[in-house]
Structure formats: structure tokens, C-alpha cells
Amino acid sequence: MQTDKNTAYGGMEELLNVEFSMPGYNGFIVNLIHRHLADCRRVVDFGAGIGTLSTLYAQKTGALPLCVEIDAAGQSTLKSRGFPVYGSLSGISGDIDGIYSSNVLEHIEDDAAVMRQMYDKLRPGGRLVLYLPAFQMLFSGLDASVGHYRRYGRADLCSKLKSAGFEIASVRYADAAGFFAALAVKLLGYDAEKGLGSQASLRLYDRFVFPISRELDALGLRFLFGKNIAVMAVKPDV
Secondary structure (H helix, E strand, C coil): CCCCCCCHHHCHHHHHHHHHHCHHHHHHHHHHHHHHHCCCCCEEEECCCCCHHHHHHHHHHCCCCEEECCCHHHHHHHHHCCCCEECCHHHCCCCEEEEEEECCHHHCCCHHHHHHHHHHHEEEEEEEEEEEEECHHHCCHHHHHCCCCCCECHHHHHHHHHHHCCEEEEEEEECHHHHHHHHHHHHHCCCCCCCCCCHHHHHHHHHHHHHHHHHHHHCCHHHCCCCEEEEEEECCCC
16 A cells, blocks of 8 residues: 555544544444445455444454554554554455455555455455545545545546456445535635534534435435445456
């Protein structure tokens, strides 16, 4: 994996803020992942950070995911939480049944190469779940500040996955209200201490805005737009 940040995927402070301020958001992502990996036994959390989603996934399934993380501080935190930790997919012996990755590939310059590595590591019939920031038109100073190379559209993401060998099982947007929040960040800027992007704003979003966003998604906006995009792909069983 490649990143131009000393601390991978936006920094320890950002990861801690999201963990403690957004339990509803994190729970939603894990539920989405679990729906598609429920019968997978060996599962990898790719870019596990400090283990926020790994912890929720383990609580939900009773099984520890294998955590791939390149950042030394993240590795230390993951180990302290009891997770098996690897510096790369290639370090994991044997095939795996499922891989999930949330808000990670946008930090990697050659994301297509990583998708090919995921394909190679999965067993035939294995599944991949990606949750990523959507719509390049929303790319803002906040994206740049946390080391994002891009945001994703449906066509380009599916094209990269198909080029890696995957079949697309489903693709949808998520967090319709978040689309407008991200647009506000782009137009108005952000203040990680007091305003947009601060810990207080994250808590407010998780408690009041995100539940509304989930209702909007359920009404069908998930097929049109959202702050994020979720794709479920399968390695053909040949």
C-alpha cells in the first residue's frame, strides 16, 4: 500500500475522533459489510487503522478479522486490542473468504494494483466489500488535508474492479444527506477545531443528520447519489 502521509489514512487523531464521535455511522458500515460477508470465515479488514470497524465486526460475528495495516501506531493499537496484524495482504498465508475496506483506497495512489492484490488473495467465490468517498465533484480541502487522491464514481470504480477480474454483485451510494454536508465543506471550508469537521460537528452529524440520511437512502436516493459509494464484488468461482 502507498500513502504520502506519515500516519496512514488521515492520522490517529482523525481515526479516534470518528471512533468516539460516530458510533451510528460506524455501526451502519459494519452492518452493511456483514450482510455481504455473513458466511465468510476468514475475513480481512484492509487498512484497519486503529480497529474501529474490526472491533464492531468481532462483536457482531464472534470472530476476529485479520487486520492489514501499514502504520506503526495503528499496528500497535490493533495488537493491544487483540487482533492479528499484518503489514500487507501478501503476509497472510492461505486464501481468504472475504475482504472489506472502508475509506482507505482513496489514500492509495495505485488503487487498481491493490484491487488486483485483493483478487489474487481471495479464494474462488470470495467476496469484497468497499466503502469509499463518492463524487470527485465533492473533492475539497478536507480531502486533500487527509491524503485523499480521489473520490469515486460508479463507472470508474466498477471499471477498475472488473479490470482486476471481479464481478460486480451490487453497487449503491450511501449517506444522501452527507452529500450536501460534503458540498458545504467544499464551498465553505472546514475548521477541524470548532466548525465543520470538528469533533462536536461529527457527534452532531452522527446523532441527528445521519439517521435522516439513512431514511433518505431507504427511500431510493441510494441509487442516485450520496457522500459515499458501497460496492460488493465477487471473485468468480471457476
